[in-house]
Amino acid sequence: MPPAAELETVLRYHERTKHHFHRYAAGPRALDWANQPDPFRRYAGAPLVRLARLTPDDEPRSPPYEAIYLPHGARRAPLNLASLSRLLEYSLSLTAWKQAGGARWALRANPSSGNLHPTEGYVLIALPELGAPGLFHYAPREHALERRAEYAPESCERLLRALPPEAFLVGLSSVHWREAWKYGERAFRYCQHDIGHAIGALRIAAASLGWTALLLDGTPDETIARLLGLDRDADYAGAERESAEALLAVWPGAGSGALPLAVDEITPERWYGSANRLSRDEPVPWNIIDDAAGATRRIRGQGQNYRPPKDTAIVTLAPNSPPAGAIIHQRRSLLACDGKTAIGAARFYRMLERTSWMDALPWPPAIHFALFVHRVEGIEPGLYALARDAAKLELLRASMHREFAWTRPPGCPETLALYLLQAGDARELASQVSCQQDIAGDGAFSLGMLAEYQGTLVANGPWFYRRLYWEAGAIGQVLYLEAEAAGVRATGIGCFYDDPVHEVYGLAGLAFQSIYHFTVGGYVDDPRLTTLPPYE
Ligand SMILES: Cc1cc2nc3c(=O)[nH]c(=O)nc-3n(C[C@H](O)[C@H](O)[C@H](O)COP(=O)(O)O)c2cc1C
Numbered sequence: 001m002p003p004a005a006e007l008e009t010v011l012r013y014h015e016r017t018k019h020h021f022h023r024y025a026a027g028p029r030a031l032d033w034a035n036q037p038d039p040f041r042r043y044a045g046a047p048l049v050r051l052a053r054l055t056p057d058d059e060p061r062s063p064p065y066e067a068i069y070l071p072h073g074a075r076r077a078p079l080n081l082a083s084l085s086r087l088l089e090y091s092l093s094l095t096a097w098k099q100a101g102g103a104r105w106a107l108r109a110n111p112s113s114g115n116l117h118p119t120e121g122y123v124l125i126a127l128p129e130l131g132a133p134g135l136f137h138y139a140p141r142e143h144a145l146e147r148r149a150e151y152a153p154e155s156c157e158r159l160l161r162a163l164p165p166e167a168f169l170v171g172l173s174s175v176h177w178r179e180a181w182k183y184g185e186r187a188f189r190y191c192q193h194d195i196g197h198a199i200g201a202l203r204i205a206a207a208s209l210g211w212t213a214l215l216l217d218g219t220p221d222e223t224i225a226r227l228l229g230l231d232r233d234a235d236y237a238g239a240e241r242e243s244a245e246a247l248l249a250v251w252p253g254a255g256s257g258a259l260p261l262a263v264d265e266i267t268p269e270r271w272y273g274s275a276n277r278l279s280r281d282e283p284v285p286w287n288i289i290d291d292a293a294g295a296t297r298r299i300r301g302q303g304q305n306y307r308p309p310k311d312t313a314i315v316t317l318a319p320n321s322p323p324a325g326a327i328i329h330q331r332r333s334l335l336a337c338d339g340k341t342a343i344g345a346a347r348f349y350r351m352l353e354r355t356s357w358m359d360a361l362p363w364p365p366a367i368h369f370a371l372f373v374h375r376v377e378g379i380e381p382g383l384y385a386l387a388r389d390a391a392k393l394e395l396l397r398a399s400m401h402r403e404f405a406w407t408r409p410p411g412c413p414e415t416l417a418l419y420l421l422q423a424g425d426a427r428e429l430a431s432q433v434s435c436q437q438d439i440a441g442d443g444a445f446s447l448g449m450l451a452e453y454q455g456t457l458v459a460n461g462p463w464f465y466r467r468l469y470w471e472a473g474a475i476g477q478v479l480y481l482e483a484e485a486a487g488v489r490a491t492g493i494g495c496f497y498d499d500p501v502h503e504v505y506g507l508a509g510l511a512f513q514s515i516y517h518f519t520v521g522g523y524v525d526d527p528r529l530t531t532l533p534p535y536e
Contacts, residue, residue, distance in 0.1 A: 003461065009295035010462040011454075013288055014513065017186040018498035019435065027184030028284065037178045037240065037278040039106070039117045043137055046146035046273025049130060051085035053143055053535050060086050060209055062325030065485050068207040069357055071254060074324075076210030079166045079252050081129040083209055085143070087250070090205035090328045092121045092198065093143050094534035100526075106534070108140060109328055110201040111480065113190035113494045118178040119198045120242055122148070122228050125168035126156045135229065135268065143535060148229050149268035162260040167251035169263070170213070171228045172198055173242035176293065177283040188289045190494050192466050193516055195245045196473015197492070201328075203360035204477065206250055208324040213250045213360050217467075218262035220300045221245075226265045239275035240283055243293055246470065248360065261362060298463040327484045334489035334523035337442035341522020343486055345378035345411055348445070351482040351520070352386055353416055355475045365389040366456050367471045368396055370448040370505050370514065372430035374441065375521070379409040382423035383504070390417040392452065401506030421505075433504060434517050435495040443521020444488060448501050448514035449475065455511060472516040483520045493517035 017025040056062060060077035067074045077083040089109070096107045105115060112118070123145065126133035133156035136145035151159075160167055172195055179187035179194075199215065206213040224244035225231045236242075247263070356365065371384040385400065387393040397406060404421035412418050431441030433448075440446040451468040460467075476492045483490035494516065501514045 006295040006462040007457060009291050010457060010465045011510070013188070013292040013295070014465070016288065017189060019186070019495065021497055021500060025184065025186040027186070028182070031182060035181070035279050035281050037116070037175065037181050038276065039178065040139070040141045041120055041137070041175070041278065042139060042276045043146045043148060043235070043273030044276060046137070046148055048139070048142070048144050048146055049136070050142065050144045051088065052082060054082065054085055054089065056323065056325055058082070062208055062323040064321035065324040065327045065481070066321035068204060068324050069354060074208055074210040076252055079127070081127065084123070084125070084127065086209060087202070087205045087211070088121070088138055089143065090208055090325065091201040092119075092138055093140050095329050095331070096534055097532040099530040099532060100528050106141065107332065109205075109331070110194070110198045110477070111331075111333060111492060112194045112197070113179060113492070114182050116178045116182060117194070118174045118176065118191045119194045120173045120175065121198065122171035122173070123168060124159075124171065124227060126153065126160070127168070135227070147272050149272065150270045151266065151268045155266045155268075159263055159266045162263070163249050164251045164253065164259075167249050169216075169227070170202055170248045170250055171224060171244075172246045172248075173228060173230055174245055175240055175242050175278065176286075176289050177240050177279065180284070180286045180289055181279070185286055185288050186494075187286065188292045189469060189515070192469030193473040193476070193492065193494060195466070196470035196475075197477050198473075199246060199248065199360055199470055200358060200474035200477025202248060202250070203358060203474065204324070204328070204481065209252070211250060211252050212255050213248050214255065214259060215361050216247045216249055216261050216263060217362050218260075219247045219298070220262075221298045222300070223263070223265050227263075229271060232271065235271065235274045237274065239277045240279065245466070255359070292465075296463050296465045322485070327481050331480050331484050332489060333491040334439060334443075334519070334521065335526055336524050337439050337519070338522040338524050339442040340375075341444065341488060342375035342377050343444045343488060343520075345376055345409070347486050348376045348379070349411070349413055349416055349418070351479065351486065352418060353413065354482055355478050356388055358474045358478055361467070361471055361474060363467065365471070366452045366468060367475060368392060368450045368452075368512070370450050370501070371445055372426040372440070372447065373445045374427050374430070375444045378411065380420060380423040381425055383421040383426055384409070385419050385421055385505070387417040393417050395511070396450075399507055399511050404506070429504060433497050433501045434493050434519070435497065437493060437495065439491055439519045439521070440493060440517065443519045445521070446493070446517060446519040448496065449516040449518070450507070450512040451515045453510050453513040468515055476516060476518055479518055479520065488521055489523040490518060490520045493519060
């Protein structure tokens with residue numbers, strides 16, 4: 001497909017999957033429970049390596065949560081099977097089982113729209129404790145690695161040679177059907193949000209080990225599919241396919257200024273295993289998702305938007321920090337707000353600042369915030385805007401209602417381009433535009449993530465559509481943990497009325513589009529739910 005046609009396909013997908021006050025994006029008429037996809041992929045015949053289930057006291061131990069925001073704050077853990085286990089525990093593992101009546105479901109370190117978990121994780125690594133260098137699929141229910149492929153040591157070395165010492169690869173893929181089963185056409189968006197959350201979770205987990213994680217953004221999707229074995233038809237006979245998404249380099253230590261953003265294909269000596277079938281019946285086809293996936297493919301030779309990892313020093317650290325591992329394990333989406341808890345302004349500013357710490361994505365920030373502030377002590381309730389890249393402030397200002405005030409809230413750090421647009425009670429409005437969900441109006445604040453939309457798609461290519469969601473998801477992961485650290489809780493909100501949000505802020509045209517909502521606030525637990533440990 002020529003690029004112009006691909007761009008049109010993406011714009012059409014986005015337009016068509018908007019929710020409107022009186023019409024939702026197309027989805028299944030009823031949920032076919034008997035055909036619900038299994039959230040756990042396994043590869044039959046693949047040798048399984050169980051990872052140690054570490055206690056908080058086992059090495060590597062978690063640093064204080066605050067330390068992950070310092071460039072060299074967390075002690076650098078050596079790369080071995082225990083630290084790899086920690087990395088996966090803090091990013092993709094189960095963190096609890098929930099039970100209500102006869103129903104039981106698992107929660108993970110990474111959140112997922114509808115808890116459907118379309119994201120699969122892979123590790124390509126040369127680690128003596130694992131035997132021959134290889135590609136492994138991560139099985140979260142077992143906290144284990146399934147060996148998918150075996151490499152000759154010299155070809156693995158060739159693959160990783162341009163990366164820092166001891167670097168290994170983490171690959172992510174999506175099973176679109178897992179989300180489409182429930183959400184229909186809008187599901188492609190949710191799969192991309194979830195990839196962003198997984199990238200964010202991996203970056204945070206790496207930081208807790210004193211490691212770095214960086215998206216190898218120049219690697220074509222075809223290469224990722226080959227490296228992860230997703231193109232092997234025979235291994236997916238009768239099983240739902242996975243779409244190649246992201247490839248990250250992870251290594252012990254800090255960032256380096258000159259990193260390649262792509263790796264080449266290498267051929268393994270041997271493959272193992274065949275994928276399980278996830279649904280009883282054939283997936284229901286949602287052609288528009290296939291179209292969007294096809295149009296947003298990253299192909300060889302497309303431009304790269306590389307930005308070396310920046311100095312991630314955050315100057316304001318909260319005192320008495322609990323361990324990062326505790327915050328990661330306790331992260332949950334709030335189900336209902338208490339409608340009264342407020343947070344302090346300093347905490348609010350720090351939360352917003354920290355969304356800029358996320359450095360796993362090698363492009364300048366393309367997501368800004370349209371905020372609905374309800375209960376932040378010391379600042380007025382109302383509508384606010386945050387330019388996450390101060391260079392975009394004027395563009396944002398020029399795109400919004402002319403009558404907005406653009407005044408600085410009291411005590412706001414210079415480095416934070418946060419502005420009050422209009423004071424007032426925005427609680428009802430916030431809920432209304434978030435598909436009437438009370439959680440958006442009853443918390444301390446909620447926000448819409450405004451993507452620099454058409455401009456970035458034209459400048460970079462339609463593949464950047466997926467990246468916008470990844471950035472939104474990765475930011476969301478920081479907000480989730482920041483909320484837990486502040487004693488409140490957050491929830492990602494994928495259900496919102498797209499254009500009504502734009503109208504609130506006066507955003508016309510396609511310069512900005514809200515692509516993800518978030519709420520943060522005091523929460524009330526559901527007493528009917530029992531919590532069980534993640535692993536026996
Ligand atoms: C992309 C995304 C969209 C979500 N949308 C909503 C939403 O619209 N409303 C809601 O109540 N929860 C929403 N959630 C929260 C999920 O339901 C929640 O992450 C999932 O049930 C797993 O629970 P946990 O976050 O506690 O692990 C969303 C989560 C993600 C990641």
